[in-house]
Amino acid sequence: MHLLQFSTSHYCRKARLALGYKQLPFTVENLTPGLHALKLKPLTGTTTVPVLLPELEGQAGAIADSSHIFEFLDQHQPDPPLYPADPVQRSQVKQLEDWLDESIGVATRFVYYDYRAGAGKSIDPSLMSQAMIAIVRRQYGMNAARVRLAGDRLADALQYLQQHWKDREFLVGSQITAADLTTAALLSPLALLPHYRAAHPWLFEKIATVHQRCGEPLPPGLA
Numbered sequence: 001m002h003l004l005q006f007s008t009s010h011y012c013r014k015a016r017l018a019l020g021y022k023q024l025p026f027t028v029e030n031l032t033p034g035l036h037a038l039k040l041k042p043l044t045g046t047t048t049v050p051v052l053l054p055e056l057e058g059q060a061g062a063i064a065d066s067s068h069i070f071e072f073l074d075q076h077q078p079d080p081p082l083y084p085a086d087p088v089q090r091s092q093v094k095q096l097e098d099w100l101d102e103s104i105g106v107a108t109r110f111v112y113y114d115y116r117a118g119a120g121k122s123i124d125p126s127l128m129s130q131a132m133i134a135i136v137r138r139q140y141g142m143n144a145a146r147v148r149l150a151g152d153r154l155a156d157a158l159q160y161l162q163q164h165w166k167d168r169e170f171l172v173g174s175q176i177t178a179a180d181l182t183t184a185a186l187l188s189p190l191a192l193l194p195h196y197r198a199a200h201p202w203l204f205e206k207i208a209t210v211h212q213r214c215g216e217p218l219p220p221g222l223a
C-alpha cells in the first residue's frame, strides 16, 4: 500500500497510525503543498491528503479521506478491528471520529499554526517555514476571532476527554478503536504548545502510548 501525504499533516498521521496498528506494510510519498492538487485531483476529485493507493488487484485505485481509509482497512484486514462489531459501540466510535475529524482536528490546526506564527515562531523562524505557515493561515481563513473560537472548542474537547479517556484505557469498549487513533493523531500537534503540555500531561502520555502501540514514531514535541 502507498500513502500520499504531507509529512506534517495530523490527518496523515491518523492514517499511518491505522496502518501501523494493523501491521500493514506501506510506503509514503510526501507531496509538496501547493503542487499536491495537480496529483490528487485527477486521482480522487478532491485535493486533501491522506490518500491511500491500496495497489491491490481488484481494489479501488485511490481512497481519499482518513475515515474512508479506515473503513477500507477494516474491510481489507478485519483483525484487529478499528470499529467494534457491537452496533452501539460502533456508532459511538463513528460519532467520535466524525466530531474529531470535522471539528477538533480543524481547531487544532488553527491553534497550532497561530502559535507557530506567534509565540512559537522560534521553533522554526526560517523564511521558508514562516512563508508556508502564512500560506496555510490564509488558505484556511485564520484570524484572531476564529483562533479564539478554535481554542474554546479545544477546551470543551479536552474536558470531554478528561472525563472519558484520562482514567480509562480506551475511549470506547475494551480495545483500541478508531476513536483512540483519531484523538491521538488529531491532538498530537498540541505537544509543541507549552500551555497544553502543562495543563494536560496525561493527554500526551496517552498520545505517546497509542503511537507506541501502532509502531509510529512520536510526534514533534514528544520524540
Ligand SMILES: N[C@@H](CCC(=O)N[C@@H](CS)C(=O)NCC(=O)O)C(=O)O
Pocket: 006, 009, 010, 011, 012, 037, 047, 048, 049, 050, 064, 065, 066, 067, 101
Ligand atoms: N476530512 C479529511 C481532512 C484532511 C485534510 O484536511 N487534509 C489537509 C492537510 S492536514 C489537506 O490536504 N489540505 C490541502 C487541501 O485542502 O488542498 C480527512 O480526514 O482526510
